[in-house]
Amino acid sequence: MTKSTNVVWHEATVTRHRRELANGHRSVILWFTGLSGAGKSTLAHAVEERLYQTGVRTFVFDGDNVRHGLCSDLNFSNADRQENIRRIGEMSKLIIEAGVVAMTAFISPFRADRDRVRALVGDGDFIEVYCHASVDQCESRDVKGLYAKARAGEIKNFTGISSPYEEPLKPELMVETGALALDACVDQVMTYLEVNGVINSAKPAQVVQESSA
Numbered sequence: 001m002t003k004s005t006n007v008v009w010h011e012a013t014v015t016r017h018r019r020e021l022a023n024g025h026r027s028v029i030l031w032f033t034g035l036s037g038a039g040k041s042t043l044a045h046a047v048e049e050r051l052y053q054t055g056v057r058t059f060v061f062d063g064d065n066v067r068h069g070l071c072s073d074l075n076f077s078n079a080d081r082q083e084n085i086r087r088i089g090e091m092s093k094l095i096i097e098a099g100v101v102a103m104t105a106f107i108s109p110f111r112a113d114r115d116r117v118r119a120l121v122g123d124g125d126f127i128e129v130y131c132h133a134s135v136d137q138c139e140s141r142d143v144k145g146l147y148a149k150a151r152a153g154e155i156k157n158f159t160g161i162s163s164p165y166e167e168p169l170k171p172e173l174m175v176e177t178g179a180l181a182l183d184a185c186v187d188q189v190m191t192y193l194e195v196n197g198v199i200n201s202a203k204p205a206q207v208v209q210e211s212s213a
Contacts, residue, residue, distance in 0.1 A: 016096065016098075016099055020099045023099050024200065026199075027095070027125075028124070029125060030047070033171075034177065035135060037142050038131040038138055040105040041060075041062050048060050048103060057101065060105065061102065077157065078163075085116075085117065086116065088104055088117075092121075110166055114128060127198075128168050128171040130171040132176050137178035
């Protein structure tokens with residue numbers, strides 16, 4: 001892909017730091033990675049709900065949802081998977097510039113692709129969350145029936161069956177989603193965010209009241 005040379009970055013007066021101060025929390029990328037069925041989307045949305053209830057600004061990029069629009073032109077070849085992750089990485093970078101916690105739920109099977117996203121942002125801005133579950137565990141709770149189709153040869157390049165998954169070597173956080181209850185997994189992520197100063201555990205809970213109108 002050729003990058004245009006006729007563009008200039010415009011520096012805004014409202015900076016990421018000012019947005020973070022207004023929001024009362026840091027903005028980071030929480031990158032949930034793991035096999036299909038490992039619980040990435042479930043955990044990401046559960047963490048988002050917990051953060052939302054305390055007034056933290058968030059947005060989840062879900063793998064399937066993104067392929068309905070932003071990445072609808074891509075298939076599951078290695079090259080298109082790489083491009084899929086590149087686009088999400090660039091979007092996530094913009095989201096944290098907005099002062100928002102960006103959460104992504106993608107298999108993102110290749111270390112090099114995840115490392116490229118990490119390199120887009122500063123130290124401490126990319127938090128790799130490895131949702132660890134074995135192929136057998138993922139296959140046993142596969143509500144979409146994807147593993148059966150992959151084993152039958154109906155789905156090509158399926159991660160864990162006919163395409164490799166490269167486990168994170170040094171993730172910031174490994175969550176045993178194949179063994180632990182969802183609440184325990186959410187607690188583990190929340191604790192990491194508090195200990196590392198992303199959110200303020202001393203800040204009173206700011207529960208958002210939903211309107212029934």
